[in-house]
Amino acid sequence: MSTFALFVPNPGDSQDSSGHIATRMIVAIARKEYDTVVIFTNERFENSFEYHNVNLLKCNQPFLENELFIVRTLGLVVFQLTLCWNLFTRRKEIDIAVFGGWTLLAPAIVCNIADITSVHRLAGNPLKSATRGKPPESINLKVKRTLASLVLKSFVNIVDIVAPIEMSLIGRIGLNRASLKVCRWNHYFMPRSNFDKSAVFDNRDIDIGFVGYLNYTKGADKIIDAYECMVKEYPDMRIALAGDGPLYDEFVSEHLPNINVLGHVDRTNLNNLYNRMKILLVPSRFEGFPKVIVEAGLCGTIPVVTNVGGIKDVIIHNENGIVVDNYTSLCKCLLTVLSNGDLSSLSSKVYEHFDSKYRKLHAHDRFVRFLDCIHGEGKSECVPADK
Structure with missing residues:
Protein backbone atom coordinates (compact mmCIF):
# COMPACT_ATOMS: atom_id res chain seq x y z
CA MET A 1 0.00 0.00 0.00
CA MET A 190 -6.93 31.22 -6.94
CA PRO A 191 -10.45 30.25 -8.05
CA ARG A 192 -12.56 32.95 -9.70
CA SER A 193 -14.91 32.88 -6.72
CA ASN A 194 -12.06 34.35 -4.62
CA PHE A 195 -10.31 36.73 -7.01
CA ASP A 196 -11.55 37.90 -10.40
CA LYS A 197 -11.93 41.08 -12.40
CA SER A 198 -15.39 42.51 -11.81
CA ALA A 199 -15.07 46.30 -12.08
CA VAL A 200 -14.61 48.50 -15.16
CA PHE A 201 -11.04 49.76 -14.92
CA ASP A 202 -11.76 53.42 -15.70
CA ASN A 203 -14.44 53.52 -12.98
CA ARG A 204 -12.08 52.48 -10.17
CA ASP A 205 -11.78 55.03 -7.38
CA ILE A 206 -8.33 54.16 -5.94
CA ASP A 207 -5.37 55.27 -8.04
CA ILE A 208 -2.70 53.44 -6.02
CA GLY A 209 -3.15 50.73 -3.41
CA PHE A 210 -0.88 48.85 -1.05
CA VAL A 211 -1.74 45.51 0.56
CA GLY A 212 0.61 44.00 3.12
CA TYR A 213 2.58 44.52 6.28
CA LEU A 214 3.50 48.16 6.85
CA ASN A 215 7.18 47.79 7.67
CA TYR A 216 10.70 48.45 6.36
CA THR A 217 11.06 45.11 4.56
CA LYS A 218 7.91 45.75 2.51
CA GLY A 219 9.19 49.25 1.66
CA ALA A 220 6.17 50.93 3.22
CA ASP A 221 8.32 53.88 4.31
CA LYS A 222 8.88 54.75 0.64
CA ILE A 223 5.16 55.28 0.06
CA ILE A 224 5.19 58.65 1.81
CA ASP A 225 8.28 59.74 -0.15
CA ALA A 226 6.57 58.85 -3.42
CA TYR A 227 3.33 60.50 -2.29
CA GLU A 228 5.03 63.81 -1.50
CA CYS A 229 6.52 63.82 -4.97
CA MET A 230 3.40 62.74 -6.88
CA VAL A 231 0.83 64.93 -5.12
CA LYS A 232 2.40 68.03 -6.65
CA GLU A 233 1.29 66.92 -10.10
CA TYR A 234 -1.77 64.91 -9.05
CA PRO A 235 -3.31 66.78 -6.10
CA ASP A 236 -6.51 64.72 -6.31
CA MET A 237 -4.86 61.31 -6.44
CA ARG A 238 -6.27 58.65 -4.11
CA ILE A 239 -4.13 56.13 -2.22
CA ALA A 240 -5.36 53.29 0.01
CA LEU A 241 -3.19 51.28 2.40
CA ALA A 242 -4.47 47.91 3.62
CA GLY A 243 -2.56 46.27 6.45
CA ASP A 244 -1.07 46.90 9.83
CA GLY A 245 2.48 46.84 11.16
CA PRO A 246 5.17 49.02 12.79
CA LEU A 247 4.55 51.96 10.42
CA TYR A 248 0.77 51.95 10.77
CA ASP A 249 0.67 54.63 13.48
CA GLU A 250 3.05 56.82 11.48
CA PHE A 251 0.72 56.81 8.49
CA VAL A 252 -2.29 57.55 10.68
CA SER A 253 -0.52 60.42 12.47
CA GLU A 254 0.53 62.07 9.20
CA HIS A 255 -3.16 62.83 8.40
CA LEU A 256 -2.41 62.95 4.69
CA PRO A 257 -5.66 63.90 2.93
CA ASN A 258 -5.11 61.68 -0.11
CA ILE A 259 -4.13 58.53 1.81
CA ASN A 260 -6.79 56.30 3.33
CA VAL A 261 -5.22 54.04 5.96
CA LEU A 262 -7.58 51.08 6.12
CA GLY A 263 -5.69 48.91 8.60
CA HIS A 264 -6.27 45.17 8.49
CA VAL A 265 -8.66 44.10 5.73
CA ASP A 266 -10.29 40.70 6.01
CA ARG A 267 -9.30 38.33 3.24
CA THR A 268 -12.93 37.95 2.17
CA ASN A 269 -12.98 41.68 1.31
CA LEU A 270 -9.73 41.80 -0.65
CA ASN A 271 -11.34 40.98 -4.00
CA ASN A 272 -13.56 44.06 -3.74
CA LEU A 273 -10.60 46.19 -2.68
CA TYR A 274 -8.40 45.07 -5.59
CA ASN A 275 -11.28 45.83 -7.97
CA ARG A 276 -11.29 49.39 -6.69
CA MET A 277 -7.55 49.83 -7.40
CA LYS A 278 -5.93 50.83 -10.67
CA ILE A 279 -2.39 50.18 -9.43
CA LEU A 280 -1.02 47.88 -6.73
CA LEU A 281 2.27 49.22 -5.40
CA VAL A 282 4.74 46.60 -4.13
CA PRO A 283 7.85 48.58 -3.07
CA SER A 284 9.50 45.69 -1.20
CA ARG A 285 13.20 45.61 -0.36
CA PHE A 286 13.15 41.81 -0.06
CA GLU A 287 10.66 39.28 -1.39
CA GLY A 288 10.17 35.61 -2.13
CA PHE A 289 6.96 34.97 -4.04
CA PRO A 290 4.49 37.77 -3.14
CA LYS A 291 0.94 36.43 -3.41
CA VAL A 292 -0.58 39.92 -3.48
CA ILE A 293 0.77 40.40 -7.00
CA VAL A 294 -1.13 37.35 -8.23
CA GLU A 295 -4.29 38.29 -6.35
CA ALA A 296 -4.23 41.82 -7.77
CA GLY A 297 -3.37 40.62 -11.27
CA LEU A 298 -6.38 38.29 -11.25
CA CYS A 299 -8.51 41.39 -10.62
CA GLY A 300 -6.94 43.34 -13.47
CA THR A 301 -5.03 45.62 -11.10
CA ILE A 302 -1.67 46.71 -12.51
CA PRO A 303 1.30 45.74 -10.29
CA VAL A 304 4.09 48.33 -9.96
CA VAL A 305 6.92 46.46 -8.27
CA THR A 306 10.55 46.72 -7.24
CA ASN A 307 13.07 44.48 -8.97
CA VAL A 308 13.89 42.13 -6.07
CA GLY A 309 13.67 38.44 -5.20
CA GLY A 310 11.12 36.30 -7.00
CA ILE A 311 9.20 39.35 -8.24
CA LYS A 312 11.38 39.60 -11.34
CA ASP A 313 10.22 36.13 -12.40
CA VAL A 314 6.55 36.98 -11.97
CA ILE A 315 6.40 40.43 -13.60
CA ILE A 316 7.47 41.15 -17.17
CA HIS A 317 7.94 44.90 -17.58
CA ASN A 318 5.17 46.54 -19.61
CA GLU A 319 3.57 43.14 -20.24
CA ASN A 320 1.89 42.15 -16.99
CA GLY A 321 3.08 44.97 -14.75
CA ILE A 322 5.68 47.68 -14.28
CA VAL A 323 9.13 47.02 -12.79
CA VAL A 324 10.96 49.80 -10.94
CA ASP A 325 14.75 49.38 -10.75
CA ASN A 326 15.33 51.59 -7.70
CA TYR A 327 13.57 53.87 -5.24
CA THR A 328 15.03 56.98 -6.90
CA SER A 329 12.92 56.32 -9.96
CA LEU A 330 9.79 55.18 -8.07
CA CYS A 331 8.00 58.55 -8.13
CA LYS A 332 8.88 59.19 -11.79
CA CYS A 333 7.68 55.71 -12.72
CA LEU A 334 4.35 56.11 -10.92
CA LEU A 335 3.80 59.52 -12.53
CA THR A 336 4.46 58.00 -15.95
CA VAL A 337 2.00 55.19 -15.28
CA LEU A 338 -0.69 57.53 -13.98
CA SER A 339 -0.33 59.77 -17.04
CA ASN A 340 -0.72 56.81 -19.42
CA GLY A 341 -3.97 57.27 -21.26
CA ASP A 342 -4.22 53.59 -22.13
CA LEU A 343 -3.97 51.98 -18.69
CA SER A 344 -7.16 50.05 -19.36
CA SER A 345 -5.40 48.06 -22.13
CA LEU A 346 -2.50 47.24 -19.81
CA SER A 347 -5.03 46.13 -17.17
CA SER A 348 -6.53 43.70 -19.69
CA LYS A 349 -3.08 42.29 -20.52
CA VAL A 350 -2.34 41.90 -16.81
CA TYR A 351 -5.58 40.02 -16.23
CA GLU A 352 -5.09 37.72 -19.24
CA HIS A 353 -1.57 36.84 -18.11
CA PHE A 354 -2.46 35.92 -14.54
CA ASP A 355 -5.73 34.25 -15.50
CA SER A 356 -3.79 31.95 -17.85
CA LYS A 357 -1.24 30.90 -15.20
CA TYR A 358 -2.81 30.97 -11.74
Whole structure:
Protein backbone atom coordinates (compact mmCIF):
# COMPACT_ATOMS: atom_id res chain seq x y z
CA MET A 1 0.00 0.00 0.00
CA SER A 2 1.43 3.42 -1.02
CA THR A 3 0.97 6.52 1.13
CA PHE A 4 1.42 10.22 0.33
CA ALA A 5 2.10 12.41 3.40
CA LEU A 6 1.53 16.16 3.30
CA PHE A 7 2.66 18.45 6.11
CA VAL A 8 0.39 21.50 6.45
CA PRO A 9 1.41 23.27 9.68
CA ASN A 10 -0.62 26.42 9.03
CA PRO A 11 -3.15 26.22 6.18
CA GLY A 12 -5.02 29.36 7.25
CA ASP A 13 -8.08 30.11 9.33
CA SER A 14 -10.61 29.88 6.51
CA GLN A 15 -11.68 27.23 4.02
CA ASP A 16 -11.09 29.91 1.36
CA SER A 17 -7.47 30.49 2.37
CA SER A 18 -4.80 29.71 -0.22
CA GLY A 19 -3.46 26.94 2.05
CA HIS A 20 -6.79 25.10 2.18
CA ILE A 21 -7.48 25.60 -1.52
CA ALA A 22 -4.08 24.22 -2.54
CA THR A 23 -4.34 21.36 -0.03
CA ARG A 24 -7.71 20.26 -1.43
CA MET A 25 -6.31 20.18 -4.96
CA ILE A 26 -3.16 18.28 -3.92
CA VAL A 27 -5.22 15.74 -1.99
CA ALA A 28 -7.58 15.19 -4.94
CA ILE A 29 -4.68 14.39 -7.28
CA ALA A 30 -2.64 12.39 -4.75
CA ARG A 31 -5.60 10.10 -4.06
CA LYS A 32 -5.49 9.02 -7.71
CA GLU A 33 -1.80 8.15 -7.46
CA TYR A 34 -1.59 6.72 -3.93
CA ASP A 35 -3.68 4.33 -1.88
CA THR A 36 -3.69 6.58 1.17
CA VAL A 37 -3.19 10.28 1.87
CA VAL A 38 -2.08 11.46 5.31
CA ILE A 39 -2.13 15.12 6.36
CA PHE A 40 0.03 16.16 9.32
CA THR A 41 -1.37 19.45 10.57
CA ASN A 42 -2.17 21.50 13.66
CA GLU A 43 -5.19 21.46 15.94
CA ARG A 44 -6.66 24.52 14.21
CA PHE A 45 -7.00 22.77 10.86
CA GLU A 46 -10.64 22.95 9.77
CA ASN A 47 -12.14 19.73 8.47
CA SER A 48 -13.84 19.74 5.10
CA PHE A 49 -16.02 17.23 3.27
CA GLU A 50 -13.36 17.29 0.55
CA TYR A 51 -10.94 15.62 2.97
CA HIS A 52 -13.16 12.56 3.29
CA ASN A 53 -11.12 9.34 3.50
CA VAL A 54 -7.99 11.36 4.28
CA ASN A 55 -6.18 10.57 7.50
CA LEU A 56 -5.77 13.80 9.48
CA LEU A 57 -3.07 13.66 12.16
CA LYS A 58 -3.42 16.80 14.24
CA CYS A 59 -0.62 17.95 16.51
CA ASN A 60 -0.83 20.87 18.88
CA GLN A 61 2.04 23.37 19.10
CA PRO A 62 1.99 24.59 22.73
CA PHE A 63 2.95 28.09 23.87
CA LEU A 64 2.52 29.49 20.35
CA GLU A 65 1.32 32.89 21.58
CA ASN A 66 3.66 33.14 24.59
CA GLU A 67 5.66 36.37 24.78
CA LEU A 68 8.89 34.65 25.85
CA PHE A 69 11.08 33.39 23.01
CA ILE A 70 12.46 30.51 25.09
CA VAL A 71 8.93 29.30 25.91
CA ARG A 72 7.84 29.50 22.26
CA THR A 73 10.99 27.60 21.28
CA LEU A 74 10.15 24.89 23.80
CA GLY A 75 6.68 24.61 22.28
CA LEU A 76 8.22 24.32 18.81
CA VAL A 77 10.49 21.51 20.00
CA VAL A 78 7.50 19.63 21.45
CA PHE A 79 5.60 20.13 18.18
CA GLN A 80 8.56 18.85 16.12
CA LEU A 81 9.02 15.80 18.32
CA THR A 82 5.31 14.97 18.09
CA LEU A 83 5.40 15.22 14.31
CA CYS A 84 8.55 13.11 14.19
CA TRP A 85 7.03 10.40 16.34
CA ASN A 86 3.87 10.24 14.22
CA LEU A 87 6.00 10.07 11.09
CA PHE A 88 8.41 7.47 12.45
CA THR A 89 5.67 5.14 13.64
CA ARG A 90 4.23 5.19 10.10
CA ARG A 91 7.58 4.91 8.33
CA LYS A 92 6.71 1.57 6.71
CA GLU A 93 3.54 3.01 5.20
CA ILE A 94 4.72 6.36 3.82
CA ASP A 95 6.45 6.58 0.43
CA ILE A 96 6.77 10.36 0.10
CA ALA A 97 6.48 13.33 2.45
CA VAL A 98 6.02 16.91 1.20
CA PHE A 99 6.70 19.74 3.61
CA GLY A 100 8.28 23.15 4.04
CA GLY A 101 8.75 25.98 6.49
CA TRP A 102 10.84 26.46 9.60
CA THR A 103 8.68 24.17 11.74
CA LEU A 104 9.30 21.10 9.61
CA LEU A 105 13.06 20.59 9.74
CA ALA A 106 13.17 17.66 12.17
CA PRO A 107 10.75 15.55 10.09
CA ALA A 108 13.20 15.84 7.18
CA ILE A 109 15.82 14.12 9.31
CA VAL A 110 13.35 11.37 10.24
CA CYS A 111 12.51 10.87 6.54
CA ASN A 112 16.21 10.44 5.81
CA ILE A 113 16.62 7.87 8.60
CA ALA A 114 13.43 6.01 7.62
CA ASP A 115 14.25 6.07 3.88
CA ILE A 116 11.17 8.12 2.99
CA THR A 117 11.44 10.37 -0.08
CA SER A 118 11.26 13.92 1.26
CA VAL A 119 10.33 17.07 -0.64
CA HIS A 120 11.02 20.49 0.87
CA ARG A 121 9.66 23.74 -0.51
CA LEU A 122 12.29 26.44 -0.97
CA ALA A 123 10.46 29.72 -0.49
CA GLY A 124 9.92 32.58 1.93
CA ASN A 125 12.79 33.49 4.24
CA PRO A 126 15.42 31.12 2.78
CA LEU A 127 14.81 32.75 -0.59
CA LYS A 128 14.85 36.27 0.83
CA SER A 129 18.21 35.66 2.48
CA ALA A 130 19.79 34.66 -0.82
CA THR A 131 18.41 37.46 -2.96
CA ARG A 132 19.71 40.98 -3.34
CA GLY A 133 20.75 42.38 0.03
CA LYS A 134 19.82 41.02 3.41
CA PRO A 135 16.94 42.24 5.57
CA PRO A 136 17.48 43.16 9.22
CA GLU A 137 17.05 39.91 11.10
CA SER A 138 16.94 38.70 14.66
CA ILE A 139 19.16 36.04 16.21
CA ASN A 140 16.06 33.83 16.16
CA LEU A 141 15.81 34.14 12.37
CA LYS A 142 19.54 33.55 11.88
CA VAL A 143 19.41 30.35 13.93
CA LYS A 144 16.38 29.09 12.01
CA ARG A 145 18.01 29.89 8.67
CA THR A 146 21.21 28.09 9.65
CA LEU A 147 19.27 25.01 10.74
CA ALA A 148 17.19 25.07 7.56
CA SER A 149 20.29 25.27 5.39
CA LEU A 150 21.90 22.37 7.29
CA VAL A 151 18.85 20.13 6.93
CA LEU A 152 18.33 20.99 3.26
CA LYS A 153 21.98 20.31 2.49
CA SER A 154 22.15 17.01 4.30
CA PHE A 155 18.78 15.26 4.51
CA VAL A 156 16.31 16.33 1.80
CA ASN A 157 15.90 14.36 -1.46
CA ILE A 158 13.98 16.90 -3.55
CA VAL A 159 13.72 20.68 -3.34
CA ASP A 160 10.58 22.29 -4.74
CA ILE A 161 11.08 25.83 -6.02
CA VAL A 162 8.43 28.47 -6.65
CA ALA A 163 10.13 30.99 -8.93
CA PRO A 164 12.77 30.43 -11.65
CA ILE A 165 15.20 32.74 -9.84
CA GLU A 166 15.58 30.11 -7.16
CA MET A 167 17.42 27.85 -9.61
CA SER A 168 20.30 30.33 -9.64
CA LEU A 169 20.27 30.39 -5.84
CA ILE A 170 20.70 26.64 -5.37
CA GLY A 171 24.49 26.87 -5.50
CA ARG A 172 24.64 30.10 -3.51
CA ILE A 173 22.99 28.51 -0.48
CA GLY A 174 24.96 25.28 -0.73
CA LEU A 175 22.37 22.93 -2.23
CA ASN A 176 24.43 21.95 -5.26
CA ARG A 177 24.85 18.22 -4.65
CA ALA A 178 24.14 15.72 -7.40
CA SER A 179 21.91 13.54 -5.22
CA LEU A 180 19.48 16.43 -4.67
CA LYS A 181 16.75 16.92 -7.28
CA VAL A 182 15.15 20.29 -7.97
CA CYS A 183 11.53 20.48 -9.14
CA ARG A 184 9.84 23.60 -10.42
CA TRP A 185 6.34 23.43 -9.00
CA ASN A 186 4.28 26.41 -7.91
CA HIS A 187 1.10 25.20 -6.22
CA TYR A 188 -0.37 28.68 -5.89
CA PHE A 189 -3.67 29.43 -7.64
CA MET A 190 -6.93 31.22 -6.94
CA PRO A 191 -10.45 30.25 -8.05
CA ARG A 192 -12.56 32.95 -9.70
CA SER A 193 -14.91 32.88 -6.72
CA ASN A 194 -12.06 34.35 -4.62
CA PHE A 195 -10.31 36.73 -7.01
CA ASP A 196 -11.55 37.90 -10.40
CA LYS A 197 -11.93 41.08 -12.40
CA SER A 198 -15.39 42.51 -11.81
CA ALA A 199 -15.07 46.30 -12.08
CA VAL A 200 -14.61 48.50 -15.16
CA PHE A 201 -11.04 49.76 -14.92
CA ASP A 202 -11.76 53.42 -15.70
CA ASN A 203 -14.44 53.52 -12.98
CA ARG A 204 -12.08 52.48 -10.17
CA ASP A 205 -11.78 55.03 -7.38
CA ILE A 206 -8.33 54.16 -5.94
CA ASP A 207 -5.37 55.27 -8.04
CA ILE A 208 -2.70 53.44 -6.02
CA GLY A 209 -3.15 50.73 -3.41
CA PHE A 210 -0.88 48.85 -1.05
CA VAL A 211 -1.74 45.51 0.56
CA GLY A 212 0.61 44.00 3.12
CA TYR A 213 2.58 44.52 6.28
CA LEU A 214 3.50 48.16 6.85
CA ASN A 215 7.18 47.79 7.67
CA TYR A 216 10.70 48.45 6.36
CA THR A 217 11.06 45.11 4.56
CA LYS A 218 7.91 45.75 2.51
CA GLY A 219 9.19 49.25 1.66
CA ALA A 220 6.17 50.93 3.22
CA ASP A 221 8.32 53.88 4.31
CA LYS A 222 8.88 54.75 0.64
CA ILE A 223 5.16 55.28 0.06
CA ILE A 224 5.19 58.65 1.81
CA ASP A 225 8.28 59.74 -0.15
CA ALA A 226 6.57 58.85 -3.42
CA TYR A 227 3.33 60.50 -2.29
CA GLU A 228 5.03 63.81 -1.50
CA CYS A 229 6.52 63.82 -4.97
CA MET A 230 3.40 62.74 -6.88
CA VAL A 231 0.83 64.93 -5.12
CA LYS A 232 2.40 68.03 -6.65
CA GLU A 233 1.29 66.92 -10.10
CA TYR A 234 -1.77 64.91 -9.05
CA PRO A 235 -3.31 66.78 -6.10
CA ASP A 236 -6.51 64.72 -6.31
CA MET A 237 -4.86 61.31 -6.44
CA ARG A 238 -6.27 58.65 -4.11
CA ILE A 239 -4.13 56.13 -2.22
CA ALA A 240 -5.36 53.29 0.01
CA LEU A 241 -3.19 51.28 2.40
CA ALA A 242 -4.47 47.91 3.62
CA GLY A 243 -2.56 46.27 6.45
CA ASP A 244 -1.07 46.90 9.83
CA GLY A 245 2.48 46.84 11.16
CA PRO A 246 5.17 49.02 12.79
CA LEU A 247 4.55 51.96 10.42
CA TYR A 248 0.77 51.95 10.77
CA ASP A 249 0.67 54.63 13.48
CA GLU A 250 3.05 56.82 11.48
CA PHE A 251 0.72 56.81 8.49
CA VAL A 252 -2.29 57.55 10.68
CA SER A 253 -0.52 60.42 12.47
CA GLU A 254 0.53 62.07 9.20
CA HIS A 255 -3.16 62.83 8.40
CA LEU A 256 -2.41 62.95 4.69
CA PRO A 257 -5.66 63.90 2.93
CA ASN A 258 -5.11 61.68 -0.11
CA ILE A 259 -4.13 58.53 1.81
CA ASN A 260 -6.79 56.30 3.33
CA VAL A 261 -5.22 54.04 5.96
CA LEU A 262 -7.58 51.08 6.12
CA GLY A 263 -5.69 48.91 8.60
CA HIS A 264 -6.27 45.17 8.49
CA VAL A 265 -8.66 44.10 5.73
CA ASP A 266 -10.29 40.70 6.01
CA ARG A 267 -9.30 38.33 3.24
CA THR A 268 -12.93 37.95 2.17
CA ASN A 269 -12.98 41.68 1.31
CA LEU A 270 -9.73 41.80 -0.65
CA ASN A 271 -11.34 40.98 -4.00
CA ASN A 272 -13.56 44.06 -3.74
CA LEU A 273 -10.60 46.19 -2.68
CA TYR A 274 -8.40 45.07 -5.59
CA ASN A 275 -11.28 45.83 -7.97
CA ARG A 276 -11.29 49.39 -6.69
CA MET A 277 -7.55 49.83 -7.40
CA LYS A 278 -5.93 50.83 -10.67
CA ILE A 279 -2.39 50.18 -9.43
CA LEU A 280 -1.02 47.88 -6.73
CA LEU A 281 2.27 49.22 -5.40
CA VAL A 282 4.74 46.60 -4.13
CA PRO A 283 7.85 48.58 -3.07
CA SER A 284 9.50 45.69 -1.20
CA ARG A 285 13.20 45.61 -0.36
CA PHE A 286 13.15 41.81 -0.06
CA GLU A 287 10.66 39.28 -1.39
CA GLY A 288 10.17 35.61 -2.13
CA PHE A 289 6.96 34.97 -4.04
CA PRO A 290 4.49 37.77 -3.14
CA LYS A 291 0.94 36.43 -3.41
CA VAL A 292 -0.58 39.92 -3.48
CA ILE A 293 0.77 40.40 -7.00
CA VAL A 294 -1.13 37.35 -8.23
CA GLU A 295 -4.29 38.29 -6.35
CA ALA A 296 -4.23 41.82 -7.77
CA GLY A 297 -3.37 40.62 -11.27
CA LEU A 298 -6.38 38.29 -11.25
CA CYS A 299 -8.51 41.39 -10.62
CA GLY A 300 -6.94 43.34 -13.47
CA THR A 301 -5.03 45.62 -11.10
CA ILE A 302 -1.67 46.71 -12.51
CA PRO A 303 1.30 45.74 -10.29
CA VAL A 304 4.09 48.33 -9.96
CA VAL A 305 6.92 46.46 -8.27
CA THR A 306 10.55 46.72 -7.24
CA ASN A 307 13.07 44.48 -8.97
CA VAL A 308 13.89 42.13 -6.07
CA GLY A 309 13.67 38.44 -5.20
CA GLY A 310 11.12 36.30 -7.00
CA ILE A 311 9.20 39.35 -8.24
CA LYS A 312 11.38 39.60 -11.34
CA ASP A 313 10.22 36.13 -12.40
CA VAL A 314 6.55 36.98 -11.97
CA ILE A 315 6.40 40.43 -13.60
CA ILE A 316 7.47 41.15 -17.17
CA HIS A 317 7.94 44.90 -17.58
CA ASN A 318 5.17 46.54 -19.61
CA GLU A 319 3.57 43.14 -20.24
CA ASN A 320 1.89 42.15 -16.99
CA GLY A 321 3.08 44.97 -14.75
CA ILE A 322 5.68 47.68 -14.28
CA VAL A 323 9.13 47.02 -12.79
CA VAL A 324 10.96 49.80 -10.94
CA ASP A 325 14.75 49.38 -10.75
CA ASN A 326 15.33 51.59 -7.70
CA TYR A 327 13.57 53.87 -5.24
CA THR A 328 15.03 56.98 -6.90
CA SER A 329 12.92 56.32 -9.96
CA LEU A 330 9.79 55.18 -8.07
CA CYS A 331 8.00 58.55 -8.13
CA LYS A 332 8.88 59.19 -11.79
CA CYS A 333 7.68 55.71 -12.72
CA LEU A 334 4.35 56.11 -10.92
CA LEU A 335 3.80 59.52 -12.53
CA THR A 336 4.46 58.00 -15.95
CA VAL A 337 2.00 55.19 -15.28
CA LEU A 338 -0.69 57.53 -13.98
CA SER A 339 -0.33 59.77 -17.04
CA ASN A 340 -0.72 56.81 -19.42
CA GLY A 341 -3.97 57.27 -21.26
CA ASP A 342 -4.22 53.59 -22.13
CA LEU A 343 -3.97 51.98 -18.69
CA SER A 344 -7.16 50.05 -19.36
CA SER A 345 -5.40 48.06 -22.13
CA LEU A 346 -2.50 47.24 -19.81
CA SER A 347 -5.03 46.13 -17.17
CA SER A 348 -6.53 43.70 -19.69
CA LYS A 349 -3.08 42.29 -20.52
CA VAL A 350 -2.34 41.90 -16.81
CA TYR A 351 -5.58 40.02 -16.23
CA GLU A 352 -5.09 37.72 -19.24
CA HIS A 353 -1.57 36.84 -18.11
CA PHE A 354 -2.46 35.92 -14.54
CA ASP A 355 -5.73 34.25 -15.50
CA SER A 356 -3.79 31.95 -17.85
CA LYS A 357 -1.24 30.90 -15.20
CA TYR A 358 -2.81 30.97 -11.74
CA ARG A 359 -6.09 29.11 -12.00
CA LYS A 360 -6.79 25.60 -10.74
CA LEU A 361 -6.33 23.91 -14.12
CA HIS A 362 -2.77 25.18 -14.47
CA ALA A 363 -1.84 24.39 -10.86
CA HIS A 364 -3.29 20.91 -11.37
CA ASP A 365 -1.06 20.34 -14.41
CA ARG A 366 1.99 21.62 -12.52
CA PHE A 367 1.34 19.21 -9.65
CA VAL A 368 0.96 16.25 -12.01
CA ARG A 369 4.35 17.14 -13.53
CA PHE A 370 5.69 17.45 -10.01
CA LEU A 371 4.65 13.87 -9.26
CA ASP A 372 6.27 12.82 -12.55
CA CYS A 373 9.46 14.44 -11.30
CA ILE A 374 9.32 12.43 -8.10
CA HIS A 375 8.60 9.18 -9.89
CA GLY A 376 11.11 9.86 -12.67
CA GLU A 377 8.42 9.46 -15.32
CA GLY A 378 7.37 11.48 -18.36
CA LYS A 379 8.48 14.98 -19.21
CA SER A 380 9.28 16.29 -15.77
CA GLU A 381 10.71 19.66 -14.83
CA CYS A 382 13.21 18.07 -12.50
CA VAL A 383 16.99 18.42 -12.65
CA PRO A 384 19.95 17.52 -10.41
CA ALA A 385 20.89 20.41 -8.15
CA ASP A 386 24.50 20.49 -9.39
CA LYS A 387 23.50 21.19 -13.00
